[in-house]
Amino acid sequence: MNKYLTLFFRIVVGAIFLWASFDKIIDPAKFARDISNYHIVPLGLENTIALILPWLEFFIGTGLIIGVMVDGSIIISSVLLITFNIMIAQAMARGFNIDCGCGLKEGQLVGFEKLIENFIFILFSYFVYVRKEKFLEFFPKTELSDK
Amino acid sequence: MNFNSPKYQVYALITISVIISLALNVIRSNPISMIAQDLKKIDSIDELANSNEPSGIVEIDIEIAKDLYEKGTLFIDARAEEYFNDGHIPGAICSDEFDELIDKIYSFDNLEKAFVVYCSDDDCGSSEELSYQLYDQGFESIYLFKGGWKQWIENDLPAKYY
Numbered sequence: 001m002n003k004y005l006t007l008f009f010r011i012v013v014g015a016i017f018l019w020a021s022f023d024k025i026i027d028p029a030k031f032a033r034d035i036s037n038y039h040i041v042p043l044g045l046e047n048t049i050a051l052i053l054p055w056l057e058f059f060i061g062t063g064l065i066i067g068v069m070v071d072g073s074i075i076i077s078s079v080l081l082i083t084f085n086i087m088i089a090q091a092m093a094r095g096f097n098i099d100c101g102c103g104l105k106e107g108q109l110v111g112f113e114k115l116i117e118n119f120i121f122i123l124f125s126y127f128v129y130v131r132k133e134k135f136l137e138f139f140p141k142t143e144l145s146d147k
Numbered sequence: 148m149n150f151n152s153p154k155y156q157v158y159a160l161i162t163i164s165v166i167i168s169l170a171l172n173v174i175r176s177n178p179i180s181m182i183a184q185d186l187k188k189i190d191s192i193d194e195l196a197n198s199n200e201p202s203g204i205v206e207i208d209i210e211i212a213k214d215l216y217e218k219g220t221l222f223i224d225a226r227a228e229e230y231f232n233d234g235h236i237p238g239a240i241c242s243d244e245f246d247e248l249i250d251k252i253y254s255f256d257n258l259e260k261a262f263v264v265y266c267s268d269d270d271c272g273s274s275e276e277l278s279y280q281l282y283d284q285g286f287e288s289i290y291l292f293k294g295g296w297k298q299w300i301e302n303d304l305p306a307k308y309y
Contacts, residue, residue, distance in 0.1 A: 033272070069150065075156075
């Protein structure tokens with residue numbers, strides 16, 4: 001795939017995660033309540049997730065945009081996006097009409113629109129992961145190994 | 148540590164996120180606990196009768212909600228106006244605009260008293276979210292009725308339909 005297109009995908013995914021992290025970092029208590037509404041996290045761990053996840057999103061978003069630890073960031077972003085879709089799908093299946101807690105748009109509810117949006121970003125992440133050459137990546141500097 | 152390996156990059160990113168997030172939570176002005184705590188709950192009408200206005204957000208069940216309704220307590224519907232117009236608890240107020248809702252609450256007679264917030268059912272989440280928003284606005288006595296509209300009509304309690 002064209003290196004410029006791959007760079008575009010990388011920056012889009014990075015920007016999405018970086019943007020999504022801001023509100024959650026500022027107000028982890030609200031994010032914890034959003035997680036709680038999914039009724040899937042046990043043992044009151046929504047608070048722990050609400051503290052750590054936004055910073056993980058912040059670092060992978062930053063990494064993807066500036067070209068630092070792109071492989072690690074894109075693996076984590078893919079796992080997160082797949083996890084988000086599983087959580088949204090189970091909420092839809094159980095009839096929950098809840099705020100998705102995604103951090104992108106105020107009051108965005110779980111639904112097919114969000115599932116498709118995440119699926120597109122999963123595809124973008126895949127194309128970044130299987131890229132054939134490094135372009136505007138600053139750390140680590142070595143060539144890509146076979147994946 | 149070999150950062151050429153994606154595996155170690157993943158470890159590094161997770162580790163730095165954990166350290167930064169926990170460290171900043173300790174020093175922030177409003178830290179949250181690592182483990183979520185359940186809301187305070189009033190379990191019986193006797194307990195309600197023996198208590199003053201709730202301090203903070205207190206969860207109530209259908210029996211308490213019914214008792215408060217009969218005493219003329221203000222009810223706030225946290226659902227969208229579209230659903231509110233399809234049917235709601237008589238006397239309840241609702242608005243899609245938060246500022247407008249605040250104005251409505253301020254215009255209510257029993258402003259100094261606690262009010263009840265509800266949404267569609269136990270799974271909707273918007274009543275809890277609105278309760279916290281109102282609490283942040285300075286309303287310190289809030290009853291959260293999680294059973295909501297669904298449980299209300301299942302118990303054949305008064306309802307208003309437009």
